[in-house]
Amino acid sequence: MSSPLLQVENLTAGYGPVPVLQDVGFEVPAGTIAAVVGPNGAGKTTLLRALSGSLPAVQGTISVSGTSLRGVPTEKLVHHGVAHVPEGRGVIGELTVDENLRLGGLWRKDRADAARAVAEMYEMFEPLARRRDSSGHQLSGGERQMLAIGRALVARPTLLLLDEPSLGLAPRIVDLIMTTLRDLRDRTGLTVVLVEQNAHSALPISDQAIVLSLGRVAVATSAAELAHDPEFRTAYLGF
Known part of the structure; x- marks a missing residue:
């Protein structure tokens, strides 16, 4: 597998005195799709907001291609090859x-x-x-x-941060979007961090699965392994 494009270490972030994310760390290799999954309230959207700089991190490091992005204004991220599509589409x-x-x-x-x-x-x-x-x-x-x-x-971008792209959409549109992401990865080497409540759609196109639970990384493994592990699916994904 290729070297990490995105590296996150000891990331803590939130909206008040009690952090939503606590000591989150993971790596995403270049040219792969990482699905961030987990139950409601696990901190998935907060994670993307922290990565994109729209929510300041309390502590920790965020680097892309070896360059620290913590503290970089959101509007400047595009100059570092990062694009963020928030929930709600914008x-x-x-x-x-x-x-x-x-x-x-x-x-x-x-x-x-x-x-x-x-x-x-x-x-x-x-x-x-x-x-x-x-x-x-x-x-x-x-x-x-x-x-x-x-x-x-x-x-x-070299890194696309994508939050809940399937939310409220018809299955055929979800299939089109997921197929497009997979094709972009294969054809252009685009790296994607995909936050998705619909694990059924996200896991089949992903290389890596990062399961968040109560603001922490519960497990980081291959997407295929998670999809075929009934214990983890039941515990964290509800199916």
């Missing part, structure tokens, strides 16, 4: 699909490649091509999720 409703996608590449100096990246998103997510002139307010939930992911990918 599409700008007043802008069209095309404007939202182009927004993802505004910071890039290579304007020609930014334009190519937008074109690639239309090929990857065909429903968006049909709605390119529609405003974000006019999109379905599935289309908004595709647009949020597409906008993040226009930045050409």
Whole structure:
């Protein structure tokens, strides 16, 4: 397996005097998908917020490709190859699909490649091509999720932090999104940290499973091993 792209050590973070995450540590090799799973309230979304800098860490280290990202402003993470798609999708409703996608590449100096990246998103997510002139307010939930992911990918990240992409979506849209993530990993070497309540969808496309329970890493193992371990599934995933 390749060397770690993301390294997290002794990460503690939360919203008040009592931390949600406590001494969390794990590594994600380059070119792999790590599924972060666990029961509600385990700290999965808090973890992504801490990794993206939208929630300051109390202690610990976060590094990508050997560079410390703790304390780096969220808006600067894209310059370090990190993109975060939060739960709720974050599409700008007043802008069209095309404007939202182009927004993802505004910071890039290579304007020609930014334009190519937008074109690639239309090929990857065909429903968006049909709605390119529609405003974000006019999109379905599935289309908004595709647009949020597409906008993040226009930045050409090496690490994608993705929070609950299947939430509230029809199974066929979930399948499309999961298949796209797997294909991106295989074709481009994209590294993904995927927070997902729906372990049935996340584990089959993932290389690694990180199970959070009560703000700590309960187990970190291969996704295939977790999927076939009834004891862990029952204890932490409820199936």
